[in-house]
Amino acid sequence: MKITMAHGSGGKATSELIEDIFEKHFHNPVLAKMEDSAVVPGAERIAMTTDSFVVTPVFFPGGDIGRLSVCGTVNDLLMSGAKPRYLTCGFILEEGADTDDLKKIAASMAETAAEAGVCIVAGDTKVVEGKGGIYINTAGVGFVPPDVSLSASSCEEGDMILLSGNLGDHHAAILSKRMNIQNTIQSDCAPLNEMVSTLLESGVKVKAMRDVTRGGLGTVLNEFAGASACCMELEEEAIPVSAQVRGFCEILGLDPLYMGNEGKMTVVVAGQDAKKALECLKKSRYGENAAIIGKVVSGESGTVLLKTPIGGTRIVTVLYGEGLPRIC
Amino acid sequence: MKITMAHGSGGKATSELIEDIFEKHFHNPVLAKMEDSAVVPGAERIAMTTDSFVVTPVFFPGGDIGRLSVCGTVNDLLMSGAKPRYLTCGFILEEGADTDDLKKIAASMAETAAEAGVCIVAGDTKVVEGKGGIYINTAGVGFVPPDVSLSASSCEEGDMILLSGNLGDHHAAILSKRMNIQNTIQSDCAPLNEMVSTLLESGVKVKAMRDVTRGGLGTVLNEFAGASACCMELEEEAIPVSAQVRGFCEILGLDPLYMGNEGKMTVVVAGQDAKKALECLKKSRYGENAAIIGKVVSGESGTVLLKTPIGGTRIVTVLYGEGLPRIC
Incomplete structure (x- = not known):
């Protein structure tokens, strides 16, 4: 239909429509x-x-817009140290959208919400003219434990920077599908609950966390460096990128530093806790390729530097405008 | 631009974009x-x-999409007895949307949020292909006082049904603008905070409240009658409709019972409190045309009846499909 x-x-x-699709999949006592x-x-x-x-x-290798819409909001809540609890979802459907697709998307949202431990408590559906497109807004509420205080402005010299896994998978999967390029790259789209709770409960002094989505790692770290008025230095060789995504980027002239991900986070921790933090990430679901990728150094405030394997250093700026549209 | x-x-x-438009208008310590x-x-x-x-x-007599996006969510929170506190807003912009329009819309949202006492705490912007359209999602959180318990399923025989003002103004304003019909009808788009708090603090026993939006009064009262397994009887002559909207409806063959409003609510109260409830509505901002429009009677469960001025009775069903699209 x-x-x-x-x-x-x-x-x-x-x-x-609500009864057939949304109530069926999202059913819970509140809704x-x-x-x-x-x-x-x-x-x-x-x-x-x-x-x-x-x-x-809306469907791509490794996920779909439904899974994405839950992970994106859940991960944003997690990054402030909150325990995600409730989601609302607003569907804007273009005339001609397929109800079978909607059913699959709703099922995927329900499955991901269950994995992430959140309850979908409210929803809304609107229809506009168009060509069958499906847009989903999610908003989320999480509970913040009394002892948690994370902020992009908390980073200081001596802190270490970690990344929870390979860069660029989501971006490369979307682009491959859109350009009909044959490969086995899958989106990394995932809720990071387990990883974050393992880290926060370990006693590691976490300064700031951010999931690495639109704008990529380069943009996130510039936000940290700006908010904390510090200088960050990355080791290019330490940044994990899969061989397949690396090859894909070389062919298309893309930089993994600016590629979007949907199940990766970067975390800044007190220097002495870096090793323990790495262990926490590595033993968590979706964290097997985590790495320490750099540190906060003395240097020009608000700057992110990248040390290349041949000994050079370049400034990493924020993404300007040319990112892949409609990646999330 | x-x-x-x-x-x-x-x-x-x-x-x-965020700095130029959203930060400027929504500025607050949280954001x-x-x-x-x-x-x-x-x-x-x-x-x-x-x-x-x-x-x-997006701009219409009496309001705009920005004011609407705040009122809609604020009113939904109010209807559960909550005090609205926080809003999130997600903008989906079609390529070609005008930034001057966006500035006006953001200013209107900020002004309405101030009137409604809510703080815009989080936002997101996405861009899609299209013809310059602007879509806004808002999600809201309110605090629910311990002693408040309202539910569509609480209505029972002897309760009285009130309406906070004239039906159909928003619907007629949108349709007039879209059809280029000359009149002075204005949307009723408004936050109902004052009216609801006056009512709840008066000691009136409120059973259920619902704002009368898409689907109209007929649809809302059918939801109440269904959830409460009761029969509701309306007096057609008691339902307030302005002369201009009544004339507009007659010409176009529209029924005010199914027209959308954006600043009206219907409330079911214990029979003995009806007069006091009416006084509360009438003395509140946006409530000057409030009226008692019917009562919960013994009769077929889940049914809404309308008594006409000439002594007839007809069944009021829910709106089926033929409502005006993109009214909110």
């Missing part, structure tokens, strides 16, 4: 009440975030 | 931290909701 404008009218067609708002237990400190997802194609 | 795909890349163009999530004080019980806004045209 195809989506029509009537599915967005707020009448019976909307109700039927079942079908009130204007979900009323749920709260906490003394909460984290809130939102993200819209417009990735094309 | 026009929005390009680069504004959605996550790089420098995205940052500049200024620019972390992946906002960390804010919580409460023991919270309400959560989400809504996407795709209204066209």
Whole structure:
């Protein structure tokens, strides 16, 4: 069946769509009440975030827009040290969108939400003219434990910088699918709950965490360096990139430092805790390729430097404009 | 300036857009931290909701998509008895969208958020191909006082049904603008904080509240009648509709019972409190035309009846599919 404008009218067609697809997959006691708002237990400190997802194609190797829409918001909550609890989701459907695709996407969201330990408590569906596109907004609430305080502005000289795994997989998977390039690259799209809780519960002094999405590692570390008024120095050789993605980047002239990922994070820890932090990442799900990739050094404030294997140093700037559109 | 795909890349163009428009208007200490999530004080019980806004045209008499996107989510929180506190907003912009329009919309959101007492704590911007359209998702969190318990399933025989003002203004304003019909009808788009707090603090026993948006009053009351397994009876003559909207409806063959509003609510209260509830609504901002419009009677469960001025009775069903698209 195809989506029509009537599915967005707020009448019976909307109700039927919700019952057939969203209620079926997202069913839980809160959502079942079908009130204007979900009323749920709260906490003394909460984290809130939102993200819209417009990735094309909606199905790609290693994931789909549904899995992505849960992981993206869950990971943003995790990065502030929160325990993700609730999600809302807003669907904007273009006329002509396929309801079978929507069912698969809803099933994938439900599965990923279960993995990430979050409950989908509220939703909304709108329909617009167009060519069958599917856009999903998720917003999330997490509970922040009293003792957690992370901030992009907390990094200081002597801290070490870690990356939780290979760069560029999501970006390369999307681009390969869009350009019809044959390879076995899969998106890394994943919720990082286990990794973050292992790290935070280990006693490691974590200064800042950020998932490495749009804009890539280069952009994230520039945000850290700017907010903390510090200088970061990366070892190019230490940055993990799979052989296949490296080859893909060389052919297309792409730099893994600016490629988007959907299941990777970078974390800055106190220098003496770096080894322990690495062990935590490596033993966690999705963290097997984690590495220490650099450190905070004395140097020009707000700058990120990259030491190349042949002994050179170049400045890593933020991504400007030319990133792959509709990657997430 | 026009929005390009680069504004959605996550790089420098995205940052500049955020700084120029969203930071400027939404500026507050939480948002200024620019972390992946906002960390804010919580409460023991919270309400959560989400809504996407795709209204066209984005500017209309009495409001715009920005004001609408704040009112819609604030009102949904209010309807569960919550005090609205935080909003997130996700913008999905079509390539070619005008940045001057975006600035006006952001200013309107900021002004409405201030009126409604909510803080915009997190945001996201994506860009997709298209013809300059602007879509906004808002999600909201409110704090629910311990003594509040409202539910669509709480209505029972003897309860009275109130409406906070004239039906159909928003719907008629959008349709007039879209059809280029000359009149002075304005959208009723408004946050209902004052009305709801006046009512809840008055001691009136409120059973259920719902804002009357897409699907109209007919659809909302059918949801109440279904959830409460009761029969509701409306007096057609008691339902407030302005002369101009009534005339508009007659010409176009529209039924105010199914027209969308963006600043109206219906409330079911214990019978003995109806008069007091009406006084509360009438003395509140946006409530001057409030009326008692019907009651919960013995009769077929899940049914809404309408008594006409000439003594007839007809069944009010839910809206099926033929509602005006992209009204909100």
